[in-house]
Amino acid sequence: QVQLVQSGSELKKPGASVKVSCKASGYTFTNYAMNWVRQAPGQGLEWMGWIDTNTGKPAYAQGFTGRFVFSLDTSVSTAYLQISSLKADDTAVYYCATDCCGAARFDPWGQGTLVTVSS
Amino acid sequence: DIQMTQSPSSLSASVGDRVTITCQASQDISIYLNWYQQKPGKAPKLLIYDASNLETGVPSRFSGSGSGTDFTFTISSLQPEDIATYYCQQYDNLRVTFGGGTKVEIK
Numbered sequence: 697q698v699q700l701v702q703s704g705s706e707l708k709k710p711g712a713s714v715k716v717s718c719k720a721s722g723y724t725f726t727n728y729a730m731n732w733v734r735q736a737p738g739q740g741l742e743w744m745g746w747i748d749t750n751t752g753k754p755a756y757a758q759g760f761t762g763r764f765v766f767s768l769d770t771s772v773s774t775a776y777l778q779i780s781s782l783k784a785d786d787t788a789v790y791y792c793a794t795d796c797c798g799a800a801r802f803d804p805w806g807q808g809t810l811v812t813v814s815s
Numbered sequence: 816d817i818q819m820t821q822s823p824s825s826l827s828a829s830v831g832d833r834v835t836i837t838c839q840a841s842q843d844i845s846i847y848l849n850w851y852q853q854k855p856g857k858a859p860k861l862l863i864y865d866a867s868n869l870e871t872g873v874p875s876r877f878s879g880s881g882s883g884t885d886f887t888f889t890i891s892s893l894q895p896e897d898i899a900t901y902y903c904q905q906y907d908n909l910r911v912t913f914g915g916g917t918k919v920e921i922k
Contacts, residue, residue: 731911733859741851741859741902743911755909758816791858799847799865800906805858 821914
């Protein structure tokens with residue numbers, strides 16, 4: 697079945713970097729765009745942007761430029777989110793989600809990766 | 816960016832009640848509006864796409880309607896397993912915005 701499996705929780709110090717992975721299975725990886733969504737503790741969903749899995753071209757939402765980088769390794773059907781210069785308010789669960797059918801139909805989602813930034 | 820105003824932010828209803836959530840877009844988004852359910856500690860799940868289409872496998876008590884700027888999500892008969900937070904999501908010109916969410920609880 698179509699599935700996204702993300703890497704495990706991370707605990708990082710302020711100023712460090714983190715790289716979250718999202719491995720796809722059950723479909724042709726390059727058929728669907730990959731999106732990233734952030735959810736801070738007790739808060740709602742915030743779309744971070746997406747990456748075209750055919751071209752590798754990323755597009756970032758407002759507020760997610762500069763320190764946030766989307767990348768791919770198509771040989772292992774995996775998307776990555778890297779965040780540099782981590783701050784305490786980057787503490788959140790980060791989800792990947794495929795756009796299965798266009799018009800932002802996010803299905804399926806990864807299980808989420810908790811990134812905690814604390815000194 | 817298009818803003819999505821979702822209301823109410825929370826509600827409490829009895830089992831069997833009809834529950835309605837609304838979402839208003841800051842500009843016309845045609846029918847590009849999806850609804851998700853998120854249970855505590857879990858990833859969101861797509862329920863309704865393109866404003867009114869039920870995702871495969873989703874119970875028929877869930878429905879959506881609307882177009883343009885005003886949208887409605889309905890649970891026709893609330894069940895205990897429907898306790899969750901529900902989010903609307905719009906798509907316009909390769910940009911996505913989520914509503915603030917509605918937490919649904921059992922009275």
